[in-house]
Amino acid sequence: MPPVFPAVTANSIQELAEKVGLDVEAFTQTIDEYNAAVQPGNFDHTELDQVHTKGLEVNKTNWARRIDTPPFYAYSLKPGITFTYLGVEVNKNAQMRMSDGKLAKNLFAAGEIMAGNVLGQGYLAGIGMTIGNVFGRIAGSEAADYAINN
Ligand SMILES: Cc1cc2nc3c(=O)[nH]c(=O)nc-3n(C[C@H](O)[C@H](O)[C@H](O)COP(=O)(O)OP(=O)(O)OC[C@H]3O[C@@H](n4cnc5c(N)ncnc54)[C@H](O)[C@@H]3O)c2cc1C
Structure with missing residues (x-):
């Protein structure tokens, strides 16, 4: 390449x-x-x-x-973390689940930090960007909704 x-x-x-x-x-x-x-x-x-x-x-x-x-x-090489498979737990609205098990009303997560919610195991080419894009949109939209309505 x-x-x-x-x-x-x-x-x-x-x-x-x-x-x-x-x-x-x-x-x-x-x-x-x-x-x-x-x-x-x-x-x-x-x-x-x-x-x-x-x-x-x-x-x-x-x-x-x-x-x-x-x-x-x-060539100089540098390591990078593709997926940690760990991070924060979210629901389908990208709402973060806190340590007491309850969903946070105003905390949303997208991308690498919540990729483990989607990737139980394995990897598909392009899935990192897809998770970032899809949940970025959801999280942004949900956060905006919360800000407008509260
Ligand atoms: C080598 C490598 C190859 C990959 N190849 C692919 C691929 O081919 N296809 C694919 O789909 N995915 C690929 N991925 C995965 C994909 O790049 C990541 O899943 C994606 O970039 C994560 O995006 P993100 O915005 O969630 O996090 P990041 O891109 O990590 O962004 C987080 C940002 O937050 C900043 N930040 C951290 N802490 C703080 C702080 N306290 N204050 C302010 N800013 C802070 C960081 O500097 C960073 O800019 C690859 C990853 C790696 C490492």
Whole structure:
């Protein structure tokens, strides 16, 4: 997939380590060890091709290819929480249920914080945005109703 942000690019492993601020010696050694551990085989990304590494603490079991052909690319990764499956409980009007079991009259929730109400288990592509949109509209409308009528 095309990346959202451009990669850091270098023509050598050393240069790449320098550009991303890694210890050059440790990084080079890690790549060298990995490359030496890659076993020969017929690489095929369309199936589990068994092309693996041997002798590493954590071996790659498929699609192991040597990292030896420039240009080399580095991407920074950051973790994110897609769904906690926890948060607040709401009813169908996005009204929050409080710890005494009663529905709050003027507290509504939408989106990630109440996604667990919809997602008992599993995940459908796009459901995060859908929950946010659908319950955002309901919560907004209910909150406006409450503000007008009280
Ligand atoms: C990596 C990743 C990939 C995803 N991919 C998909 C996907 O492909 N399709 C899909 O449908 N869903 C996807 N999701 C899920 C979806 O992004 C979330 O469910 C959705 O963004 C939640 O929206 P939200 O408005 O409820 O919460 P958020 O987007 O988390 O918004 C909450 C906001 O509140 C702010 N905030 C927090 N505390 C305070 C405070 N005290 N005061 C003021 N502001 C505060 C935060 O800064 C944040 O801006 C993905 C999530 C992640 C992490």
